[in-house]
Amino acid sequence: MRFQRLDLLKFGKFSERSLELPDSTTDFHLIVGPNEAGKSTLRAAILDLLFGIPVRSPHGFLHPLNELKLGASVSNGETSLDFVRIKAQRQTLRTPADGVLPDLALEPFLGGIDRDFFDRMFGLDHFRLVEGGNDILNAESDIGRILFQSAAGVASLGTVRDQLAAEADKLWAPRKSTERAYYAAADQLELANGALKKASVRTKVWADANSAVETLRESLEAARTSWRELDMRRARLERVRRLAPLIDALSQNDAALELLKESIDLPEDAAQALSQAERDIARAEAGLKIRKGEVDAAKESLSAISVDEPLLSAEPRIAALEARRVRYEPYARDIERRKSEIQALQGDIRRACLDLKWAYESEADLLLNLPSLLIRRKLSDLARKASGIEQTLKAAEASERAKKSDIGSLEAQLDCLSEVKVTAGLRAALRKAQSLGDPAQVPEKQRALAEKAEAGLDAAMRALGVWRMNLEDLSKLQLPSGEALSRRLRERQNLDAQVKSLSEDLSEQISAVGEAELRVNQFTELRHPTTYAMVEQARAERDEKWASVKQRTDDFEVDAEQFESAMQDADTLADTHLSNVEDVTELQSRKDELERQQHAQTRLEHQLETAKEQLETFSAEWSALTTAAGLDGLPLEDASDWIRKKDGALDRGHALLEVQTDAQSALNALASATQELRAVLEENGVAQVSDENLSALCIQAEHLISEADGVKGRREALNGQLVTARQVYAALQDDLTEARKELASWAADWAATLSDAGLDAAYDTGTVEGALELIGEIEEKARKACGIQAERIDTMKADLALFAEDVEALCGTIAVPLGDQEPAEAVQQLVIKVRLANEARGERERLTAALRAAEQHVAELETAKQEAEAIIEPLKARAGVSTREALAECIAQSDEKRRLLEEASRLRRDLTAGGDGQSRQDVEAEIAAANLPEIATEIAALSGDLKTVVERQGALSAELATAESTLTAIGGSDAAAQAEGQRQEALSKMADAAERYVKVFTAARLLRWSIDRYRQDKQGPMLAKASAIFAELTQGSFERLVVDFDKQPMVLEGRRPDGKHVGISGMSDGTRDQLFLALRLAALEIRLEQASKLPFIADDLFINYDDARSAAGLRALASLAKQTQVIFLTHHHHIEALARDTLGDAINVVHL
Known part of the structure; x- marks a missing residue:
């Protein structure tokens, strides 16, 4: 599968952004952008696009989560699909037109992989690259782990295996330890069995113990009753002593309140309000006195000020005139x-x-x-043209004379040249001779080439070592192909690995058998269990003695005693056997375990012997093959290298033969060229042809040809120059005529223009x-x-x-007389008057504002005084007084009454809190009934009695605890049930530990088996591919990767060009990263040969690489791009230039 296009419609920082990824032979796409341009977002987008957007996606910061949307166009060579992925609970795959696609629509393209596997196998960033390099270092001594976790992209595989091994060791191991779960449960079982045996009851002992317990309980209850009575008396006396002062203070407070019951209740802040109002009134009266004085002063000052308003109204005109005056x-x-x-x-x-x-x-x-300006410009133009016209005429006359002289000279030179001719054969013979090179150096050059070829052949033959032979024998050798040798080498490596693995397993198994035997011996010596075989043997001896008694009549007493002794021994052993059946079972279990371990040892020994026989058979077959070929003793590991050197020696031999043939051909060509050139020179009229070597003949031929070519070229050049000179001469004559006409026209125009300008014609x-x-x-x-x-x-x-x-x-x-003043002087006087009038108006305005402010302050102070008096009036009315002094007295009485009420409330609260639930009347009755002076003495006496009772309680409690413990220990308790429960719990723990141990131990063994199996299957092809990639990534610093089979366990090493081996720990951090990258790419290439092809996403892998190794890494990725699509993300712009220099136009560059 590959991406034709990625659509970042609404995802992260992207909106409606499409990335075109066109297909090509090298399917390499470099995506470049600065930091925070969205490269990490793009990586996450690819995962979310293929496998779904998570519920809590971190990429919803620009667009709402429910609007996140991605799209793409993908193909797998046969079919293609345009689709959109949206953020939803279901039906997240849509067509571009928002039609619903099945959830399995991408399955044919993904090949059944999941999100985690795609991210791990087809994604690699700088962090994983460094982590992989560190993990390779940690797994240095385990080549299987290195290959497995590099191929699978699983980091820290060794940590997982170590954790499994550590957990298994904590569960069970041959050596007993209290820290292991199984043995801890076994110890718990042994303790439970002992407790169960001890849990038995005898009736009389239990009855006595139970009677003692009941008597002690009754005594203890009587002591507790006495303590409660004494404590109640002491509490009552303490309450009387504690509350007597409160009752007295409460009575006094009630008396004081009775005196103030007629006083009027005023607000709590009445005193503060009265004080604040009096201060406000005093402050307002003082302020009024000051402000009224300010009002009178301002009015007096205003009456003395006069302002010239007409003059001020004309101020703008005066200011304008002043500006003009200046x-x-x-x-x-x-x-x-x-x-x-x-x-x-x-x-x-x-x-x-x-x-x-x-x-x-x-x-x-x-x-x-x-x-006029036109006449003057015409005169200036004519003056400028005058010198040019004169110079043009003189130059035309001089050129005409010089060219006429040149024509005569050329005609004379042509008449003096003589003609020299050479044939085409001479030229061809010279060209042929020159093509052979320096005749004197040809033999020396051929001899040097022959010596070099012989030296190369000799070095190649020496490289064959002890298996050196002549070229004819080497060419006749019939040896296995490179693929066959690789297959044999892998088979040999697998056999070696099998022998070493079985040797390790056998060594471990021998140790396990020894430990099992030690456990059987130690258990027998420690517990001395009575086995069924011992019982059978004792019974046989008993039966033998009984038969002897029945058969003999003499010495009957002696035989009877022996029989009784034997019978007693047999019964004793039978009883002992029945009583320690668990020890016998444990011993039998350990013996069974020993037998299983011995059987496993026998099986491993047989497998090891078989593997060694297969290795010896393989070695014998190889030895027979090499002996038949005349290569006796050639190691299989060196066979491929020796065949390569053999092919090199044959190539050197063929090269030497070609050099010798070329040398003879060169000498023959020299002789032929010499004879031909001598004959052609004689045909061309050379009187004295040199008898020397070919070099001298070439010089004569070159001289003759050069002379003929020189004469011919000179004649052609002179003829061409003569034709050109005659053409130029005719043109010069025309130019001379035109120059004379132009001079006459200028003279006439000059005279007319001087007249028009009124200047002298001379x-x-x-x-x-x-x-x-x-x-x-x-x-x-x-x-x-x-x-x-x-x-x-x-x-x-x-x-x-x-x-x-x-x-x-x-x-x-403005009615100001001007008089005899100058206008400027009058304006200056007006400016002064305006300034004085402005000052008077400003002072008037200032005094007016001050007057208004003072009057406003007077009004505010009068208002404040009235408000303060208004605050006091309600208090006076409520208190029924007319003066502030009387009001202050009423407020003081109200505050004192309020204080007494609060104090009474506090005293009642304290009385309630300390009265132990007693009412005031009850407390007063207790106080009245008590003898207050003697209370302290009575409390001290009661404290002594309480101490005695407490000590008695302590002694009785201790005796009762001892009696109850004795009663519990001797029977009538659930000790047997508890012991049985602990026993079952221990058995359950042992079963759980055993079951968990089997799972963990099996998982560790399966992981180890998977690693070894992967190493056996993939080690050869993967190391071959990884070696080539690693050599390129390290720029030849390492020649290839090798496995050291002599070390236990086998280790992976890098081989330098000088043959030196370097372990993983000896490599630099960057080199280890490159080793991990080489292994990952090799594993990926092997997978691509066997499974569906998916895009490989690389994110800034070359941060720590220099330019040379970065270029090597780009070449390695480009090689991978010939098998599958590679998308490389980086924020380093120099990587783009480096990629273009390294890979040319084979890459597609996308800028974010």
Whole structure:
């Protein structure tokens, strides 16, 4: 199965996002995004899409849980399916059109796997990669565990097995220990049996003990009754002593209340209210005196202030005039400066007109008579063109003369060239000779190649070791194929592993037999059980003695005594046998266990012998095969490597033969090329052909050909140059004519334009350019002078005139005479008056506000005084008084009455609490009847009597407990039932421990068997694939993975290119991670060959890898992508560049 498309419709941070995953030969998809871009969400989405969204999904933070939705398009090569997964209780698979799909619609694509298996087998992230590397280190000495948990993706498999073994050891083991559940239950059973035997009853003893118990109980009850009576008397006296002061205080309180019964009850806070009201009244009266003085002072100050309102109403106009005055103040000085500027400009204009011989009256007339801008620009343009036209004419004349000279020179050179010709055969013979290389180095090169090939062949032959033979014999060898050798090697490894496993099991079984024998011997020595066989033997001896008695008549007494002794022994043994039947059963059980262990040992010995015979048969077959091939003693482990070296030696031999053949062919080619080149040189007219080697002939041929080519190229070049020169000469003549015409036209245009500009016709271009500059300067300065007069001087005069009119109008409006003052001076005086008027108005406003505030304070104080008096009035009315002094006295009486009532209530509560349920009248009667001065003496006497009674109770209680214990111990109790219950409980615990032990021990053995079985079946193919991947991941740092069969147990190691082996503990953390990755990918490839193909999800596996090993990891994943779809998630953008450099366009990159 593969994903064609993933739709993140409403999931996590995604909304309506689709990821296209197109199919290709290398089905590799790189998904890149920054942190928190949603890569982890994408991994979770794939699981939820395939297996359902959990009830409590953590991805409902953006969309409501009931709206979560995912979609995809999947295919398995034969069929495809577009579907949607929603969050619901049922019918969660839907079509894109929201049609219901069956719950098993994905089953043909998933192949029956569940969520956990898919996540474990087809998912790998950095955390699992590191965890897998650490687990490999922990399982270093167990190759089966390494392969199994790497293939299954199950981490900490060793922890599970260790936990099972530890639990089994806590349940049962051959060695007895109180910490083991079975033996603890056995001890409990033994104690219960002993208690059961002791639980018997005798009637007389029980009756005496029961009578003693009843007598002690009666004595104890009488002592308790006496104690209760004494305690009641002491309690009554204590109550009288404790409550007498309370009764006295309560009587006094009642008398005081009787005196105040006519007083009026006022509120509890009446005194506080009266005090607060008096303080408020005093504060208000003091404040009124101060505020009324402030009101009078403010009114007096207001009457002395006068404000000029008309002047203040004109304040905005005055402020505007003041601003204009400030702005116009520099106008007088500026006007004078501008007039000076105009005079300076007029002087410059006058001098320029004198240079041009023009008359100057005014700037306006001068501007009207100046040449127009078009005429001046035309003059400037003609002046610029003059030098160009003259230069063009001179250049045309010079070029025409030079080109005519060039044509004559070219014609002379062509006449002097002589013709040299060579044949095509000479060129072909030279090319053939040159293709052979340096003739002097060809023999040396071929000899070096031959020596190198011979050295390679010699090294390859030496690598064959003691099985070295000639090439012909090597080529005739008939050896097994690589697959057959691998199969034989796996068979040999399986046999070795079987022998070692059986040896280990036999060793453990021998120990188990020894422990079983020790348990039988120890139990026999400790318990000395009487077996049925011993009873049978004693009975046989008894019967023998009886037969002797019946047969003999003499020595009858001696035989009778022996018979009686034998009969007594037999009966004693029979009784003993019946009494310790449990010991006999236990002994028989241990003997049965010993017999089973011995049987298992015999079976393992037979299996080990069979396995050794199979290994010897396999070794003999291999030895016969190698001896027949002439490779006697070649180990099977080295056979594949030796065959590879043999093939290398044959390849070296073939290479040497090819080098020798090529050397002879090269020498023949040199001789042929030399003869051919000498003949062609003679045909081409070379008078003296060299008799030396091919190099000299090549030099002669090259010289002749170079000379002929040089003459031919020179002639062709000169002819081409001559044709070009003649064409250029004709064009130059035309250019010269055009240049002369252009000069004549310019002269006529120049004279006419000078006349239009009013300039002397004799002016040359330089003079005209100067005149144009003067005309431009005159125009600029004339316009500037006119602008200063109109825009600055006239404008400022107009502003000053309007300012004077506005000042005069304002003074008339506010009735202020202007007199002889200047407008600016008058405005300054008005500004001062406005400031003084504003100050007077501000002071008036301030005093008015102060007056209003003081009057408001007076009103507030009068209100406060009235409110305080209003608070007191109800209290006066209730108390029936008219003055505050009388009210204060009434409040004091009310508070005292309230205090006495509260005190009476408190005393009654204390009396109730300490009266032991007695009423006040009862307590007063007890106090009246008691002799208060003698109470302390009576209490002390009663305490002494109570102490005596308590001691008596203690003694009787101890005697009663002893008597009851004796009665319980001798019978009439449930001791036998309890003992039997404890016995059954112990048996139940032993049965539970045994059952749990069988389950745990079996689980551990099954786990061990699964690991060994997986190692036996998968070790060869998986290690072969993992070796190749591991070598690539480590960049050749490790050549392959090997298994050390000589160690117990077998261990997995890495082999360096120099042959050195490195154990897992000797590898770095990163290398162990790469080993785990290699094993996981190899196991996945083996599974893909046998089961349904599913996408492999990898999440940032190369965080701790450098670029080289990251590229190697990408290549390994790309190799896996040729078998199944690979989706690689990362937030490292350099991985994208590295993947493109490593894999090219074979990958599909998706950005989140």
